[in-house]
Amino acid sequence: MSHNKILEIQNLSMEFGGLQALDSINITFYEKEVVAIIGPNGAGKTTLFNCITGVYVPTRGNIFIQNPYTQMKEKINGLKPNIITRKGMARTFQNIRLFKNMTVLENVMIGRHCHAKAGIISAMVRSKKTRDEEARIIHDSRELLKKVNLVDEQYEYAKNLSYGYQKRLEIARALATKPFLLLLDEPAAGMNSKETAELMDLLKEIKKDLHIALLLIDHDMHFIMNLSEKIFVMDYGKKIAEGTPEEIQKNPLVIKAYLGENI
């Protein structure tokens, strides 16, 4: 495995009024890795996600990303979410946030837009260049739908899909932005064991085919232990442990804070 850094979080703190949601977090992510963050509810996992993706501006600390293709390193805290997405990090949401009254295909096309150039004038003129770009967006989006096995539902409204399908569509939409790091906020939440197994296969396939890194938050231990190569454990806004799944399972601190039992 290569060891290029893609995301470096240094001393990251986030305070909401008097509440210390994140306390001096230091985490480094490497290229093509599957990493999981676990921790009890309210440990600050989603806050960390929101800081990385630009929804919150962190109180202290720095976040750097390094594009694995160009090797350019930049500081991203304080940038708007849409800029950060363009730089190569995409996310899914804990509670599904699809464009409900748009078709499945259109949902994915929106993700692809951030790499398209067409503006208002070209939308009105519709030159050959714009039409080609449009055709390319449609083609790429359909390819992604094939990957997540949703191509038969492409003209269905997103709101009419079942829960498991909606989760998959969200992943396809995030992939459409061509990320090098995909952040998944509780992808397996609310799924039955069959759906979880399918999701696991899908994520493994994505990692294998697209060579991107995955960052997961989840509570499903079976899912996490099976999929991830490295795990970070958080509690009360602090990172309390990190290591391989085997190490984490044996770590007494983690067992005390979160697992509470042997699995």
Place this chain on the structure above:
Amino acid sequence: MFSFKEIKKSFLISLWFMFLTFPLMVIKINPETHSILWEWKNMLWVGIGTFCISLLVRFYQARNKKKSLSKKLFFADRKIPTSVIVAFLFFSIIFPFLFSNYHVNIMTTALMYIVLGLGLNIIVGLAGLLNLGYAAFYAIGAYSYALLNYHFGIGFWLAIPIAALLSALAGILLGFPVLRLRGDYLAIVTLCFGTIIRLILENWDELTFGPSGISQIPRPTFFGIEFSPHNVTTYIYFIALGFVFFTIFMVNRLKHSKIGREWQALREDEIACEAMGVDKTKTKLSAFALGATWAGMMGVLFAAKTTFINPASFTFIESVIMLSIVVLGGMGSISGIIIAALILILLPEYLRELGNYRMIVFGLSMVVIIIFKPHGLIGNVKKNYKTDYDVSQ
């Protein structure tokens, strides 16, 4: 067919209506003898009438519930057949030669409202930004032409792009402070914007000539040729018709382009939109600007059509009518808005014969449409993206 509970409900509704219409229908004053006539018979008719209508509505709603969802969707998503479009086209072209100037004038107004509805549809229907001040952009367009003509003698055709540009600028100006607002709050701010523009027009006497307005605005010319007062009505009709075609064409293109899809995504979910790399600021401002453009151009046509404008033409109720067209037609649907504009503008005109009951009938028909078609007259048509050529080659 009906349960006892439903009949009881309908009965109560009819009682309520009898009570409501009591002063209007029962108490009649005889002005000659200065006495009151109690027409109790009317009350009975109101009661029976409402009872029957209420039962009918219940019957329809019950039947509608039984219909499967797929069947409903089939109707909503069906495209309008080409033959209907061609018939409409043909009729719209021969219309001024079949009917008198009075009818042509009314139809021109209706056509203008179609364009206004389609323009507002960009802001409200596609981008989901509730706007209660759309008449302000209409006013800006009309005053741009009137003043530019008064001071610099600029003609109709040159005024159109200038007014479009000025309205777009006003749209951006309104857009900036409301970038963070949604829903009710946005509605209040846009309402205020509309009122502020009207107040400026009313009180800035030096520039706008205040409440007395601007008169003798020239009608449009055809490459410098002026028309006789009789023919100019037909000419303006065709200009309005041309605008309708142009707007349908453009709005359709915008809707199915990158920017159009981004507007719709913004309507659905702002946070997800930003997470997908869509620039919220740019998308919102472009919706405001492009929506305002159509209002500006229609303002010029309005000023040229009536030859006289004053601030009273651009009140809050104008904005409400424009918004009603969009809501009634079905948010985001182009054909729905065309039908809604025709209903909303033509109905009050042709109901004039009903005299005092005109607005009651008008209001009633709106209520009926909303009850039976809560999502607008025509739902959104899904776009099937079919690419003609294979990109992978």
